Amino acid sequence: MRGVTFALLAWIFLGLELGLKSPLGFGPSGVAPSFMFVLLTYIAMAATPKQTAWAAIILGVLMDLTNPFTLHGKIQPAVVVGPYALSFLLGSQLVLTLRGVMIRRNPFTLGFLALVGSIVASITLVGVFSARAFLENRDWHATHELWVGMKCSLYTGIAAVPLALVLMPLGPFLGLPGPQARRFARPNSG
Amino acid sequence: MQTPLIQRVLPAVIGMLVVLALGVPARFQWWAAALGRTVMVIEAPLSGPVWRLATSLGPSRPAPYDDATRVLEEENERLRGELLRTQLENDRLRQTITDLQSGLALQDNSPVRQLEASVLGAGSDPESGMLTIRAGTQQGVNTDGVALAPGLQLLGRVVAVSERTCTVRALTTKSGEAMTAMIMVNQEVADGLKCTLTPVGDGTLRGPVSDRRDPATNAAITPQPGQIVRLDDPTWPKISRMLKLGVVESVEPNPNQPLRRIVTVRPTVLDLERISDVILWTPIDQAGGKP
Numbered sequence: 001m002r003g004v005t006f007a008l009l010a011w012i013f014l015g016l017e018l019g020l021k022s023p024l025g026f027g028p029s030g031v032a033p034s035f036m037f038v039l040l041t042y043i044a045m046a047a048t049p050k051q052t053a054w055a056a057i058i059l060g061v062l063m064d065l066t067n068p069f070t071l072h073g074k075i076q077p078a079v080v081v082g083p084y085a086l087s088f089l090l091g092s093q094l095v096l097t098l099r100g101v102m103i104r105r106n107p108f109t110l111g112f113l114a115l116v117g118s119i120v121a122s123i124t125l126v127g128v129f130s131a132r133a134f135l136e137n138r139d140w141h142a143t144h145e146l147w148v149g150m151k152c153s154l155y156t157g158i159a160a161v162p163l164a165l166v167l168m169p170l171g172p173f174l175g176l177p178g179p180q181a182r183r184f185a186r187p188n189s190g
Numbered sequence: 191m192q193t194p195l196i197q198r199v200l201p202a203v204i205g206m207l208v209v210l211a212l213g214v215p216a217r218f219q220w221w222a223a224a225l226g227r228t229v230m231v232i233e234a235p236l237s238g239p240v241w242r243l244a245t246s247l248g249p250s251r252p253a254p255y256d257d258a259t260r261v262l263e264e265e266n267e268r269l270r271g272e273l274l275r276t277q278l279e280n281d282r283l284r285q286t287i288t289d290l291q292s293g294l295a296l297q298d299n300s301p302v303r304q305l306e307a308s309v310l311g312a313g314s315d316p317e318s319g320m321l322t323i324r325a326g327t328q329q330g331v332n333t334d335g336v337a338l339a340p341g342l343q344l345l346g347r348v349v350a351v352s353e354r355t356c357t358v359r360a361l362t363t364k365s366g367e368a369m370t371a372m373i374m375v376n377q378e379v380a381d382g383l384k385c386t387l388t389p390v391g392d393g394t395l396r397g398p399v400s401d402r403r404d405p406a407t408n409a410a411i412t413p414q415p416g417q418i419v420r421l422d423d424p425t426w427p428k429i430s431r432m433l434k435l436g437v438v439e440s441v442e443p444n445p446n447q448p449l450r451r452i453v454t455v456r457p458t459v460l461d462l463e464r465i466s467d468v469i470l471w472t473p474i475d476q477a478g479g480k481p
Contacts, residue, residue, distance in 0.1 A: 014229075015236030018311030018322075023244035023464055029391075030317030053200060057207065065226035066233075067314035068350070068357060070365045071216060075333070075349050077320055077357055079222040082211025084314070089204065128211050135215045139365040148317070 001043070001051045002175040009174070013039040014062050024159075031151040033159035036063055037121060040088055041114040041160065042167045044095035045104055046176040056092040060085030072137040083128040091121030107164035115157025122149030227352040230310060230322045234355070237311035238324065245309075245466040260340060267342040267434065270377070274420065274432040277381075302429050302471045303330055309466055310355065317391075319346070319363025319463055325470055326354045335472035336430040339459040344421055344433040345468055356470070360463045361435070364391035371435050372422040373399065373413045373453065383413055384422070387435070387455055393462065395435065395455045398444055412451060413441050419455045429473050434458065 016035040025032030036059050044052040063084035068077035095117045102109045126149055130142045171177075210219065230237075307325035312318075325331050335348040337358040350357040359366065366389040373383040383402055387395035402411045419435045436457040444450040459465060 011233065012236065015233050015240055015311075017314060018230070018233055019237035019240030020244050021314070022312040022316040023241065025316045030315065032316050036314075050200065053204075057203060061207075062229060063314045065222060065229050067318065068223065068226065068320045069313075069315065069318045070359065070363070073367075075347070077223065077318075077349050077359065078216035078219075079226050080211065080214075080216050080219055081222045082207045082209075085207045086204075086211055089207075131212050135213075136217075 001047050001055075002173070005170075005174045006043075006055065009039060009170070010036075010059060010062065013059075014066070017063070018066060026151075029151075030148050031155060033155040034118060034152065035159070035163070037088065037091065037118050037156055038110070038114050038160040038163050039167070040092055041095050041117050042110060042164070043174070043176070044092040044117070045099050045102075045110065045113060046171060049096055052092050052096055053089060056088040057085050060088035063088070069138065072139060078136075080132070083125055083132075086128060087121040087124035090124045091117040091119075094120045105168075107161050107168070110164035110167070111157045111161040114160035115153055118153035118156045119150065122146070122153055125149065223350065224352070227322075227350070227355055227357075231352070231354050234310045234324060238308055241309055241311050242466045245464050264340075264342050271342065271420075271432045271434075278422075278431065301474045303474050305329055305331070305470045305472070307468055307470055309468060312463065316463070317364060319360040319366065320349075321346070321358045321360065321463065321468075323356050323358055323468055323470065324354070326352050326356050328353055329470075331356045331470055331472050334427045334429075335470055336427055336433070338433065338469040338471060339457070339462060339465050340467075340469075341458055342434060342469070343458045343462070344430060344435055345459075345462050345465070347426060347430070348470070348472075358468065362389050362393050362395065362457065362462050364389055368397065369395075369421060369423040369426065369435075371395075371419050371455070372432075373438060374418045374420060375411060375413075377418065382420075383411060385413075385419070385453055387419075387453075390454075393456065394439065396452060398447070399451045399453055401449050410449070413438050413453050415440060419453075427473065429471055 013035045020035065021032045040056055040059050043055045047055065061081060061084070064081045065079060067084065068079050071078050095113045098113060098116065102113065123146065126142055126146045129140055129145070132138070133140055305325055307323045307329070310322040310324050312322070313320040323337065331348060331351050333348050333351055337345040337348065339345045344361060346358045346360040348356050349359045361369070368386050368388040371385050371387050373385055375382045383399050385397050385399040387397040390396050399413055403409060404411055415438050417438045419438060420432045421430055421435050422432065436455045438453050439456040440454045442452045444452050
């Protein structure tokens, strides 16, 4: 995978995440699509497991850094590194597992994999932040966040379908093998 | 990305992330907030225009303002706020003088530096209600400042500042703290019904109203839908006192206290967390900011 192209795509998709996520969301409910997870899903559909893991960590850490939240009784926003990175890592592992039985050329495949991967990522994210409740006092309601996460996953899956039309032609620029390239090739263990 | 060294590093990085995510309190990760602000600056050339475009096309954009009308409305609102703040300050000083019976060094209304700045984006989690604004310490912004939406509607307070950007937490954020406010029964007098408002999560603020009676008739003064609500919270920066929080949308009886009411207040701007430009007010002297 080409690092420069990946960095450029990460910059574009993080820009969309920060600039478009909230305006596309359903009011103040917090239900909005994750553009970064769609990019990760696309990478996980074609890259090697190691490349996918690194992409998940980098994209996840970027999400962590740009996700300030409020701790109870504090004015300064807090930022924690790790929750998104771990959730993206686990979500991408599911995509890696499922990609072998999917038709990768179909844009709906990206939508479906983004949906299921995002569900795993959401559950992990809620789990991590729930575990952090022992560390610090934050207004955190796991059931509500899980429900919001499920709706966000559905929205992410829907948003991934049109994005697939943009991302799929970019495969060669990212240095990722196309859908046909690996059909008869030796499996790349990464 | 595929060198053996990096491959060996991967498990260590994952282990470190697990430790940071599950074992290290946020107060020890202060460096992450600074890194995040740097990332926001790098993203600004893309996220800013995308945000502006999306908020201008979206259904929840604020009502378009004619420039001349907007200037007049804001001037009117600013003067009204100043008048009410002066009245409150006079009341406080009278009380102080009465209490101490001595001449204290008295503060005038603190002058503010006004700055219009664009929104660069929200956090990865829209529910956090954090907006990144293109103005920082270079422009004189500090954490004693507040952000206002068009029409001088209070948007939130500045909670973090870097060299080029600052972070504003919207007052309607679900995780936001309760604030004390005043329902303006009479627009010209800084005397109304005190209430404690908490963000609900749907863009409104809700809370109980203190019981107050008309001295002439002894009848309870009840809030009415449409009345303006202003911030009157000593924990907020001084310059934000008497700024507009919104209008009373509905009034319900308090189920726990039959004599009291619960009001729902909605900001005058349709969706505070999705506006493209804000006005930042920063006190010129520090005394104007500290609560």
